[in-house]
Amino acid sequence: MKIRPFAAADRAAVIALWQACDLTRSWNDPDTDISFCISRAESTILVGEADDGRIVASVMCGHDGHRGWLYYLAVDPTLQKSGHGRAMVAAAEAWLAARGVPKVMLMVRPENDKVRAFYDALGYAIEERLVFSRRLDGR
Ligand SMILES: CC(C)(COP(=O)(O)OP(=O)(O)OC[C@H]1O[C@@H](n2cnc3c(N)ncnc32)[C@H](O)[C@@H]1OP(=O)(O)O)[C@@H](O)C(=O)NCCC(=O)NCCS
DSSP states (O other): OEEEEOOGGGHHHHHHHHHHTTOOBTTBOHHHHHHHHHTSTTEEEEEEEOTTSOEEEEEEEEEOSSOEEEEEEEEOGGGTTSSHHHHHHHHHHHHHHTTTOOOEEEOOOTTOHHHHHHHHHTTOOOOOOOOOOOOSSOO
């Protein structure tokens, strides 16, 4: 798998990957999320491309001027448990580190035991914090 920045032609394949990995939610339009992310210098989407050109993995990463964040980490369900997820996280970490970001964070739904085990294996620690949020778009 080759890891490279998202290109315009990847859009449909990336959305299909997110849907296959059950990462899309009714309140987050993936198309809008992609457009917003790639329009900013502080954020990017990295994709994993298989030898046959298929998009088989993704991760969105970016920083807010303080911390780095990961979103939309996905590996094609037929290719999971082969090290691709670890490689995508390493690429996102490198992207953030190259921009001087000292710490990377992410949110996992508490019931998502598989992903907790994955980040445990990568050496990530759970921080006991409450995440507060409020919509700014009037929805
Ligand atoms: C989470 C996800 C990206 C992991 O990708 P992956 O390619 O299967 O992970 P890797 O093969 O790189 O695994 C890395 C390590 O995590 C461990 N791991 C991965 N999935 C695991 C699972 N379900 N249970 C326990 N450990 C797991 C592996 O054993 C491996 O450990 P090791 O290197 O010590 O052997 C993938 O399962 C996925 O796309 N899930 C659906 C989308 C999702 O939930 N994304 C995260 C949103 S917060």
